[in-house]
Amino acid sequence: MNDLKTFRHCLGHFATGVTIVTCVDGDGKPCGITANSFSSVSLEPPLLLWNIAKSSNSLRAYLGATHFAINVLTREQKDVSKHFAQSNHKIFDGVEYSLSAAGAPILPATLACFECRTTNHHDCGDHYIIIGEVENFKLNGGRPLLFYAGTYAELED
Numbered sequence: 700m701n702d703l704k705t706f707r708h709c710l711g712h713f714a715t716g717v718t719i720v721t722c723v724d725g726d727g728k729p730c731g732i733t734a735n736s737f738s739s740v741s742l743e744p745p746l747l748l749w750n751i752a753k754s755s756n757s758l759r760a761y762l763g764a765t766h767f768a769i770n771v772l773t774r775e776q777k778d779v780s781k782h783f784a785q786s787n788h789k790i791f792d793g794v795e796y797s798l799s800a801a802g803a804p805i806l807p808a809t810l811a812c813f814e815c816r817t818t819n820h821h822d823c824g825d826h827y828i829i830i831g832e833v834e835n836f837k838l839n840g841g842r843p844l845l846f847y848a849g850t851y852a853e854l855e856d
């Protein structure tokens with residue numbers, strides 16, 4: 700096995716979209732984290748997953764949340780991605796959002812959104828895998844924001 704830096708560099712060559720995963724913590728405070736580990740799992744039942752680092756300040760909030768939302772970003776939302784990649788307990792201050800019926804923060808003008816009920820967590824190395832059942836979803840349309848080799852990218856027209 701090569702060193703960790705090389706491993707991470709190699710993994711980064713898998714191009715992905717970019718999402719903001721949101722929930723509310725036990726005090727009702729909204730939490731949001733930029734994540735590109737999102738993946739679909741199952742159509743019937745409709746399941747998806749994402750991974751959260753054990754080092755995240757929001758770990759307890761996500762492991763305790765009954766619901767979360769996956770907000771898929773458009774190419775116009777690079778600043779949103781950068782904002783939610785910061786470590787800041789007041790991350791939603793000044794950010795516009797609404798709440799899903801189950802109480803997860805929904806960001807405006809995204810490409811798509813999946814509202815999920817948390818079904819399982821799996822403790823895996825330095826991350827947890829969080830799996831959710833999709834209760835509602837919406838495709839708003841637009842062009843995706845991409846992440847590749849450590850930088851943001853866009854699809855060619």
Ligand SMILES: Cc1cc2nc3c(=O)[nH]c(=O)nc-3n(C[C@H](O)[C@H](O)[C@H](O)COP(=O)(O)O)c2cc1C
Nearest residue numbers: 733734735736750751752755756757783784785786
């Ligand atoms: C494009 C991109 C994708 C990321 N994907 C993930 C991810 O899937 N899981 C994760 O735990 N952190 C991911 N991060 C890092 C988190 O966004 C960042 O560490 C976090 O927001 C820091 O705040 P916290 O410690 O308060 O959670 C990603 C960052 C970027 C820029």
